[in-house]
Amino acid sequence: MRFPCPVLLPVFCALALSARAVDFTAAPLPPDVERINARAEDAADPAERIRLYAVALREFPANEPARYAIARHFLANGAPAKALFLARGLAEKHPESADILLLRAQAALSLATPGRSELATLAASLADCAAAAADPARRAEALLCRSACVRLAGGFDEAPAIARRALEEAADAGLPLAPYLLEKDLADETAALFSPVE
16 A cells, blocks of 8 residues: 655645646537536535535446545545546646646655666656646746755755745646645755765
8 A cells, every 4th residue: 555645645635625727629418517616616615515516426437526626635635546547547648738738747756765766757757747848837837846856866956946946836827825835845945954074
C-alpha cells in the first residue's frame, strides 16, 4: 500500500481546494444530472457538494464534471490514491486538458517518495506539467508542480528557481499564494540542506 507523501500533500491539498471548474466537451449530460451538478457547484458546504456529485455520478456514471470534482476533493482531503485513480480515467478521455493533467501529476506526486523506484512517476508527472504549462491560465500551477517534481528527483539547485517563477506567475495572476509560498520554502530548505558544504 502506498501512503501520501507528507512533504507534498499540503501543497497540492491547498491547490485542490482552490481549483476552478473544468469545461468538459464530452457528451452532454441529462438535464436532471445537470441540475444536480449545478446544485453541487453552488453548495457552500464541501460535504454537501461531494454528496450531490456522488448522487449525480450514480445517476449518470459518465458524469465527468462530477468525477473531476470528486477527484479534487479526494486530493484536498488526503486521499491522493483515489484522486489518481479518477484522474487517470479522465486523462485518457481528455489528454489535452491542462486541469486534468495537473490533477493527475499532483495526485501521483502526492504518493511519490524520493528514490529510484519513483523515476517513472516523476517523468510522467514532469511531462504532464510541461503539457499543462502551455495553457497560460494554468502556468503557475504547472510550474509549482514542476518544482515539486524536480525537487523529488534530486534537482535541489534547480527547484528553488522554478518555485520562485511559479510564485511570480501566481502573484501576477492574482491566485492565492499559500501553496506557492509553501513550495518555495520547501524548495529553498531542501536546497540548503543538500547543498555542498563549503
